[in-house]
Amino acid sequence: MMSTSLRQLATPVLALALACGSAEDGPPDPAELGAERPAPETVRDGPPTALWETVDALRESASAHYDVSDGGGRAWLVRGPDQKPYAVSNTPDRFEIFYEVGPHGIAPGGMVYFQVSPFWEWTTPQVLGPDQRGYTEVTAESPEIELHAETLDRQLLGIEVTGRALVEGDRIRIVYGAGMAGAMPDRYAERDSAFWIAVDGDGDGTRRFLVDSPTIDVRPGPAAGLVIQVPTLVRPGERFAVTLAVIDAWRNTGLEIEADVELEAPPELGLPDSVHFAPEDGGRQRVHGVAEKAGTYRLVARASGREVQSNPMVVSAEGPRVLWGDLHGHSNYSDGTGVPEDYFVYARDVSGLDVAALTDHDHWGILPLVDHPALWQGIQEQTRAFHEPGRFVTLLGFEWTSWIHGHRHVLYFGDEGPLVDSVAPETDSPQALWSALEGQSALTFAHHSAGGPIATNWEVPPDPHFEPITEIVSIHGSSEAADSPNPIYDPVPDHFVRDVLGRGYRLGFIGSGDRHDGHPGAYQVDPPQGGLAAILSEERTREGVLDALRARRVYATNGPRMLMRFALGGHGMGSEISVAAEGKDGELAGPLFVQVIAQEPLHRIELIRSGAVVDGVLTEGRLEVTLHREIDGLRPGESLYVRAVQEDDGTGWTSPIFLTE
Numbered sequence: 001m002m003s004t005s006l007r008q009l010a011t012p013v014l015a016l017a018l019a020c021g022s023a024e025d026g027p028p029d030p031a032e033l034g035a036e037r038p039a040p041e042t043v044r045d046g047p048p049t050a051l052w053e054t055v056d057a058l059r060e061s062a063s064a065h066y067d068v069s070d071g072g073g074r075a076w077l078v079r080g081p082d083q084k085p086y087a088v089s090n091t092p093d094r095f096e097i098f099y100e101v102g103p104h105g106i107a108p109g110g111m112v113y114f115q116v117s118p119f120w121e122w123t124t125p126q127v128l129g130p131d132q133r134g135y136t137e138v139t140a141e142s143p144e145i146e147l148h149a150e151t152l153d154r155q156l157l158g159i160e161v162t163g164r165a166l167v168e169g170d171r172i173r174i175v176y177g178a179g180m181a182g183a184m185p186d187r188y189a190e191r192d193s194a195f196w197i198a199v200d201g202d203g204d205g206t207r208r209f210l211v212d213s214p215t216i217d218v219r220p221g222p223a224a225g226l227v228i229q230v231p232t233l234v235r236p237g238e239r240f241a242v243t244l245a246v247i248d249a250w251r252n253t254g255l256e257i258e259a260d261v262e263l264e265a266p267p268e269l270g271l272p273d274s275v276h277f278a279p280e281d282g283g284r285q286r287v288h289g290v291a292e293k294a295g296t297y298r299l300v301a302r303a304s305g306r307e308v309q310s311n312p313m314v315v316s317a318e319g320p321r322v323l324w325g326d327l328h329g330h331s332n333y334s335d336g337t338g339v340p341e342d343y344f345v346y347a348r349d350v351s352g353l354d355v356a357a358l359t360d361h362d363h364w365g366i367l368p369l370v371d372h373p374a375l376w377q378g379i380q381e382q383t384r385a386f387h388e389p390g391r392f393v394t395l396l397g398f399e400w401t402s403w404i405h406g407h408r409h410v411l412y413f414g415d416e417g418p419l420v421d422s423v424a425p426e427t428d429s430p431q432a433l434w435s436a437l438e439g440q441s442a443l444t445f446a447h448h449s450a451g452g453p454i455a456t457n458w459e460v461p462p463d464p465h466f467e468p469i470t471e472i473v474s475i476h477g478s479s480e481a482a483d484s485p486n487p488i489y490d491p492v493p494d495h496f497v498r499d500v501l502g503r504g505y506r507l508g509f510i511g512s513g514d515r516h517d518g519h520p521g522a523y524q525v526d527p528p529q530g531g532l533a534a535i536l537s538e539e540r541t542r543e544g545v546l547d548a549l550r551a552r553r554v555y556a557t558n559g560p561r562m563l564m565r566f567a568l569g570g571h572g573m574g575s576e577i578s579v580a581a582e583g584k585d586g587e588l589a590g591p592l593f594v595q596v597i598a599q600e601p602l603h604r605i606e607l608i609r610s611g612a613v614v615d616g617v618l619t620e621g622r623l624e625v626t627l628h629r630e631i632d633g634l635r636p637g638e639s640l641y642v643r644a645v646q647e648d649d650g651t652g653w654t655s656p657i658f659l660t661e
């Protein structure tokens with residue numbers, strides 16, 4: 001019979017948890033990965049924030065010995081004549097899967113594992129409650145075969161071979177959702193959601209996944225919401241695009257609907273009054289207008305009694321252009337939802353982003369990228385295919401998922417780049433990562449630096465060439481400071497970005513989604529739980545984006561597309577100002593300019609000088625605020641930045657201005 005020890009033996013690949021977590025499921029516990037391992041007896045070198053148990057578990061998994069029978073055989077899904085070839089988000093269904101044993105057989109005591117996606121509400125398969133959701137029937141065709149099935153973990157069913165050995169051609173039939181209640185698929189629509197089959201053929205506790213485990217597409221549910229996005233800054237006389245989308249209750253796209261969406265906009269913008277959606281549009285449309293007259297515009301989209309307002313669009317010849325980017329998110333190539341192609345479609349055609357990077361984990365997922373070069377190849381191909389300079393900039397990237405020094409993102413500004421392994425001892429430090437990137441057009445940034453799944457080891461100074469920016473906010477919350485709205489969970493003292501500026505590090509600020517639901521850039525539906533990067537670049541190209549990131553001409557928000565301007569004298573956000581060159585008697589004084597045009601009413605605007613909030617203005621629900629201040633006594637080593645907080649806690653953070661010698 002199956003025992004606890006069997007489960008322990010299966011540790012090299014335990015049930016997967018989201019490495020980056022999610023707001024909906026609460027903080028993940030990455031330490032669980034190695035929870036059954038004894039604690040190391042000696043104190044290890046490295047930062048106190050390191051999670052050695054996880055590192056050890058991943059290393060053990062990477063060096064596991066596999067029997068020739070592990071991962072053998074094939075599996076497929078059969079849909080009945082009364083069933084659609086796809087499943088529907090959040091709608092119970094029944095799935096019949098066959099597994100056929102491979103040439104090396106399965107010994108008595110060997111195991112077959114059935115695992116549905118660990119994410120987003122797939123029901124855990126269970127064999128005890130026929131009336132309950134997820135009830136699973138496991139049978140063999142041949143009467144001499146004895147099997148014992150048992151739920152081992154969330155979303156994981158183990159099937160032990162308890163009688164005679166299985167030989168090539170023996171079949172196991174798994175009916176998942178066999179009872180009246182069925183089994184619930186993913187709430188997030190995605191292509192190629194896998195029913196993972198893994199085989200431990202010799203019963204030693206080490207299993208291997210079938211790379212071509214069966215998959216099913218999960219389609220969206222009925223229409224339940226609207227999204228409208230406009231550019232933040234448009235020049236007078238310029239043609240601009242309005243991105244419109246009809247989404248379902250879980251903000252999925254891909255709806256095959258016939259609908260007319262009413263568009264309310266001032267006539268001088270030259271937009272149509274109504275936009276028609278045909279089924280083949282997948283619920284996504286794009287229309288164009290021309291901004292003739294300077295001003296701030298907010299458009300309204302309406303359909304079936306629903307109404308939604310766009311972000312503000314400022315038509316002005318002044319100020320830098322703002323590109324919106326989400327530079328950090330995941331697909332089912334690691335621990336997220338959907339395929340890379342769908343990720344980029346959502347970013348471009350639902351969220352109306354200008355810039356997107358898909359950054360799957362090097363080491364975290366059923367099939368780790370580092371062990372499956374075809375997946376990394378696929379990400380490179382899709383990133384290249386979606387890159388359209390002037391309209392939509394895609395960046396190749398991955399998450400260097402170090403459980404020693406904290407997670408870092410690598411972005412490449414060309415079509416190809418190496419995947420650097422965060423677990424291999426030769427590249428497990430930030431310095432080794434930066435060395436591996438020598439000669440590449442690349443940059444890196446740390447994320448959820450103050451806590452969350454793992455805090456950043458800030459004892460290692462960010463490389464001045466490769467790391468000009470940091471992610472201060474994402475779905476995990478804010479790593480800016482403990483007093484910011486929605487601060488990160490499990491904060492580590494002195495690890496907030498505000499503390500880090502005190503170390504003299506000169507970092508610009510971005511926000512990222514770190515979304516695992518296949519919805520990069522989604523905001524209108526869930527403030528203030530997101531993250532976006534505002535990139536100040538006139539050119540919508542990889543070169544323009546790289547220049548802006550290197551110069552820290554960026555600001556961060558937790559989702560709202562607000563316009564933020566901030567300058568000291570003539571120097572904009574991200575600048576370094578030499579006190580010796582521009583000040584007097586070792587000090588500098590000058591006029592500060594702050595402008596915020598928010599998406600929702602503003603609650604307050606604060607100036608943070610060298611680690612402390614020194615000035616705060618309550619803004620009484622205004623949408624637009626301009627402030628002028630005189631500041632003096634600035635000395636080398638100081639920094640200044642602005643935080644703008646909406647009444648709904650939607651927040652923007654400018655990059656700092658740095659005072660140097």
Ligand SMILES: [Zn+2]
Pocket residue numbers: 019020399401407447
């Ligand atoms: Zn992460």
Ligand SMILES: [Zn+2]
Pocket residue numbers: 019020328329330399514
């Ligand atoms: Zn992530």
